[in-house]
Amino acid sequence: MEERLDKDADKLFQKSEKKHMLNANQVQNAIGIKLDSLSKLLKLYPYDAHGQPGQMLKPVSEKDIEPVHVICPASMQCQTMSCNQRSIHMDTRDRDVPRVTFIKGTKIYDRVHVLSGKCTTCETKYYADHESSQHNGVQGGRT
């Protein structure tokens, strides 16, 4: 398990646990305890508190674990020089956010949110595929 995790094994340890001070056996024990606790926390542990087999694990539904896709502007901060990386705010209320059908490879995702952003300072609007600035009546586009 530790080999499979490779460098990621370090991420299982807090700095205060001083992984580098532990010997191989202690590291293996610690990883085991962490994974055991995690499986209980995620309710993936098939035994009850008395060590008796409890509820069988349900098969994992692919639908339940698939990522939530969101189409959003590439930049998270305003790109106008004078705005100095000011954060972009959502331009639409949640109920007005368009929901679209998104096709990725051979999979179709329904009701994917398309978010657009707006800088409250320069009023530049940010979309996933272009930006538009209302300044001086110029409709700028950038892809």
Ligand SMILES: [Zn+2]
């Ligand atoms: Zn701006």
